[in-house]
Amino acid sequence: MSTATTPASAGKSSRSRRNDIPAPAAKSSRSRRDDIHGWAFSAPFLVFFLAFLVWPMISGAIMSLTGKSLTGANSGFIGLANYTEAFADSDMWRSLGNTLYFTLISTVPLVVIALALAALVNMGLPAQWLWRLSFFSPYLLASTVVSLFFAWMYNPELGLFNDLLAKLGIPPVAWLNDPSVAMWAVVIATVWWTVGFNFLLYLAALQNIPQQHYEAASLDGAGGWRQFFSISLPQLGPTTVMIVILQILASLKVFDQIYQMTEGGPGGATRSIVQYIFEAGFTGYRLGYSAAISYVFFGLILLIALAQVFTTRKRSA
Amino acid sequence: MATTTLAKPALRPKGSPAVAPNRPAKMPLSRILATVVVSVLAVGWLVPFAWATVTALKTETDAASTPISWIPASGFTLEAFAKVLQSGNIPTWTLNSLFTSAAITAITLVISASVAYAISRIDFRGKRMLMGVIVASIIIPPPVLIIPLFQQMQSLDLIDTYWALILPQVIHSPMVFVLKKFFDQIPRELEEAALMDGAGRLRIFTTIVLPLSRPILAAVAIFVFIGAWNNFLWPFIATNESSLLTLPVGLQTIKSAYGIQYAQNMASALLAALPLIVVFLFFQRQIIRGVATTGLAGT
Known part of the structure; x- marks a missing residue:
């Protein structure tokens, strides 16, 4: 080479x-x-x-320009037919919609909760290692382990969640089997699993803020809340931008925990775009079509990346 | 929220300037409150582990009986663990995960460090373009590659081999960037003296640069290893044969095979979780520092 x-x-x-x-x-x-x-x-x-x-x-x-199947047949060129089919494919749009929905409702808690946890732990709590251990350790689990844990806790009759609801006098919820709840159930599992990663990044960023800022502020009589909002938060700006971008890009790729907990169901309500790529190729045997959808997905990622470059340029200008 | 008297920051490396000395706490109440809130959350965070452990220590009958209970009627038992270890493939899968993750980490480190060194230190033609291409490739999401990669592995007849698991997982463009940034900070004088003495590039790289870069190499290794250990999508596609599966993929097959054997499901999940949790308990400091230094470089 x-x-x-x-x-x-x-x-x-x-x-x-x-x-x-x-x-x-x-x-x-x-x-x-x-x-x-x-x-x-x-x-x-x-x-x-x-x-x-x-x-x-x-x-x-x-x-993506061929009709290739998993068996290797039909590998002749068919032009952009796969792409025109994809853009008219309501299942593809639905999977894309599900993916954007998941990205929206997962990114917000994964950033906000991470920041809140980091700010609390950074207040000078004792036993720092214990908090980091608690909140970060789920990140070290494979998606399959997380899915097994949560599918068990979401179990309608034997699960902890419905048990808790019953104790509070709330009727049981069909967590993974109710189309309007399933995505939220996946998000709860995802937050538990990965929020510790963003939490660590925020904690590191908070500890890099020079102490003098806080000392000067407290001499001026600024209280804890005031210091958080006028010193910590602005200082965390660049970190937050990076965490949000990385989180959006990570959430758009969601596949594992959804596939493992709901297989995209009920009725396609949680199927993500990556699962649709996977199924078009390996269940539908249509490699060519699946490759075309991969490129549609890549196009979406590129658009978001370009938007990011554009916005960060504006900031620094 | 942030008080003026921060306790010793957890992530500050040893030997860095000490923080302002602790003064008597000005707002003990707020700190007590924060401790209470964080404790409650931390306990909540541990519930999934605890509930899985309790379930795994029950008999199948107890695990499936209502009303659910934290203390089983017929006592705790290691039955589920024993069954899973006897009949299942978990030991094999653990070895597969260990071997492939170690191989991926080793190859990634070697190839990334050497290209990062070249970009950081050697003035060669096409270097800027090379760096540009590597940085640009960060944007490619791995799921986009699964279909063509599967096709490629199939035509090379590598599906259901360790090669298929390892080879496509060693490109970590963000890590090249992280390493290059670290190498940039190593004083050039150290190498120039060696160059004058007639040492070759390879020798300078292996005897001067790499030993000085241990912290960053460890950080990159940790990051890559965790990612490889837990990767699901690609190994799920690249392997079918039970004896070749990695832990995460193997667990997925167990779930469908055991069906409603809840205690055994949880025992399997816990056995799969154990290795990295144990590693974390021992290397907590290094892992946390590693994540903090490489995390923002992108995944």
């Missing part, structure tokens, strides 16, 4: 950016050696990068 990309004209001394070596001859040989070394060090990564990232992106794009 490296030899293919190493320019044969590596001897051109004018390209050398180093000016600490006086003689032009030495300069050119140094630069040529740097070219070889540079690409040699990059080669191992590049091999994997090209084979398992760049090539699948290309072959996926090609596949």
Whole structure:
């Protein structure tokens, strides 16, 4: 890989950016050696990068223009037919809608609760390790473990949730079987599972705020709440922007816990776009169509990324 | 909310400047209140673990009896754990997860550190373009690749092999960026002296740069390992044969196989959760610092 990309004209001394070596001859040989070394060090990564990232992106794009099936049949070109079908596919739109809905109702609590927890723990509580252990440890679980835990707690007759509701005199809820509740049930499990990650990021950011800010504020008579809203919150601005962006991008990729707890049901009410890609390919045997939907999804991610670049540029300008 | 007297910050690395000395607490009430609120939440956060543990220690009959109870009628028993360990594949799956995650972590570290070193230190043609491409690739979501990757693995006849599990999981572009940023901060003088002495690039990299980068290498390794250990979608697609499954995928098959055996389901889930929880208890500080340093670089 490296030899293919190493320019044969590596001897051109004018390209050398180093000016600490006086003689032009030495300069050119140094630069040529740097070219070889540079690409040699990059080669191992590049091999994997090209084979398992760049090539699948290309072959996926090609596949999306064919009617290819899982059995390998019908691999002829059919132009943009898969894309026109996808844009007219109500199941695709519904899955996309479910994904955006999940992203909205999961991102808000995953950011707000993380910030609140971090702010509380950062008030100088004793036993710091205990809180970090409690809130972060679920993040170390595989999605399957989380799904098993929560499917069990959501069990209509034997689950903890309905038991608690019964004690409060509230009628039982069909957590994972009620189309209007199922997505919220998934979100509750997701918050429990991953909020600890954002919590740690916020905690680290809070502890990086210089103490002098708070000392000056308290000399001026600002109380705890006042200090939080006029010092901590503004200082956390950049962290919050990053956490929100990463959370949105992570939530858009949701698949595991939904597939494991509801299989997208009841009646497709929780099916995400990634599950639709998965099913079109592996249940429907339509690799070409599935690749086309993958690219529609990628387009959505790109749009959001561009929006992010646009907004952060505006901020810094 | 934030008081002026912060206790020692948990994430501050050893040896960094000490915080302002603790003064007598000005608002003890608010801190007591915060402790109470956080304690209640922390207990709530532990309930799923506790309930799973209690269920796993029941007989199947007790687990499925109403009204539900934290103390089973016929006492606690290790029956479910014993059954799962005897009949199930959990030990095999644990080894599979361990092996593939370790391999993914090792390969990722080697290839990412060396490309990051090249970009940080060597003036070679095409470097800026290379860095640009790697950074741009961060935006590609892995689910977009599953269909073409499956096709690729199938045509290479690698489906249902460790290769299929490992190879596509070693590209972590954000980690290249994290490593490059760390290498940028290492003083160049250290290497230039060695260069003058005639040491080769590879030798400088392995004997000077890498040893100085242990903290960041550990952080990246932790991040990659946790991700690989818990990855579900790709291993779920790439393997079918029971003896090759990783823990998360194996658990998914157990769920359908055991059906309503609640105690055994919970015992399996807890056994699957155990390794990383134990690792976390031992390396809490490193893991938390690792997440804090690599977390914002993106997933």
